[in-house]
Amino acid sequence: MPTKSIDFQGLLAELIDAEVDFIVVGGVAAGFHGLIIATGDLDLVYSRDSQNLERLERVLLRIDGCYRMKPEVKPLASRFDGPGHHNLSTRYGKLDLLGSIVGGEGYKELIDRTEVVPLSAGRAVRVLDLPSLIRVKEQLTDEKDKYHLTLLKRLLVERMPK
Amino acid sequence: MDDDRKNLMPNGIETPVGEDGVDVSLIRWALTLTPLERLQALEDLTNDLLGLHDAYQKH
Numbered sequence: 001m002p003t004k005s006i007d008f009q010g011l012l013a014e015l016i017d018a019e020v021d022f023i024v025v026g027g028v029a030a031g032f033h034g035l036i037i038a039t040g041d042l043d044l045v046y047s048r049d050s051q052n053l054e055r056l057e058r059v060l061l062r063i064d065g066c067y068r069m070k071p072e073v074k075p076l077a078s079r080f081d082g083p084g085h086h087n088l089s090t091r092y093g094k095l096d097l098l099g100s101i102v103g104g105e106g107y108k109e110l111i112d113r114t115e116v117v118p119l120s121a122g123r124a125v126r127v128l129d130l131p132s133l134i135r136v137k138e139q140l141t142d143e144k145d146k147y148h149l150t151l152l153k154r155l156l157v158e159r160m161p162k
Numbered sequence: 163m164d165d166d167r168k169n170l171m172p173n174g175i176e177t178p179v180g181e182d183g184v185d186v187s188l189i190r191w192a193l194t195l196t197p198l199e200r201l202q203a204l205e206d207l208t209n210d211l212l213g214l215h216d217a218y219q220k221h
Contacts (some may be wrong), residue, residue: 005209008201031204034192038208117197127197154184158193 006093008042009119011063014092016123018059021047023107023114024127025098025136030148032117033130035155037148041087041094045128046080047107048099053077056097064091102139130156 008028015022023046024032027039046056057077059065065075068087075088075097083100100106114126128136134156137149178187192200 005212006205008205009198028201028204031200032197034189034195034200036188036192036200036204036207038211039204040208040212119198119201150182151184151189154180154182154186155189157180158186158189 004093006040006042008093011042011090011092011095012119012125013121013123014059014063015044015056016119016125018055020055020059021049021052021107022126023110024125025101025133026096027148029127029133030152030155032125032127033133033155034159035148035151037151041096043096043098045098045101045107045110048081050077050081053080056080060088060090065089065095068094101136103136130159 012024022044024042025045026041026043027037028042030037031039046052054077057075057080060075065088067073067075068089071089075086080086080097080099083104083106085099086097088095088097101110110128110132111126113129113132115129116124117127118124130152134149134152137145137152140146140149178185178190180186192203195203
């Protein structure tokens with residue numbers, strides 16, 4: 001069966017239009033900052049505020065959201081109130097929802113370390129800033145993460161004013 | 163090195179590969195794009211690789 005193509009822009013637009021509060025982290029955040037490396041999923045840290053979880057549930061059900069390993073399990077708001085990770089599929093591609101990232105930091109702790117990035121049609125998205133992305137990567141130990149850390153550090157140097 | 167962004171070969175020609183082994187040409191190109199264009203490029207790259215993966219699986 002062919003692998004479904006991904007549509008990060010479509011997925012972000014759905015979440016923004018549904019007024020879900022979230023921060024883009026991971027490979028897509030790195031891409032926004034200028035490190036274009038293939039990434040198979042969109043990683044988001046979401047606000048665990050109860051109203052936000054309701055909005056998140058509504059949009060996920062509308063875009064065929066389900067758990068990748070257990071497609072029969074619906075992504076209901078009640079599942080999202082902890083710090084864990086939820087690996088989902090949607091009609092736009094894979095979506096990893098993170099209640100927190102390494103170090104236990106969640107939406108509230110990270111919000112002051114984000115940049116607002118404009119998208120099309122007047123939309124905008126919050127993205128974890130580059131120094132914070134680097135700090136996250138520094139805590140990860142797998143070889144791929146170490147390689148990405150080297151690239152992110154180089155990106156930081158390249159972005160410095162000349 | 164006065165400027166960490168420069169990495170000169172012995173003949174004085176600037177190489178796109180920094181001391182950390184990173185070829186910075188892709189990063190420099192990406193920094194000429196808007197964030198939305200970067201997202202589009204990332205999406206295109208990922209979908210191209212998914213297409214290659216599918217083609218490989220068929221053989």
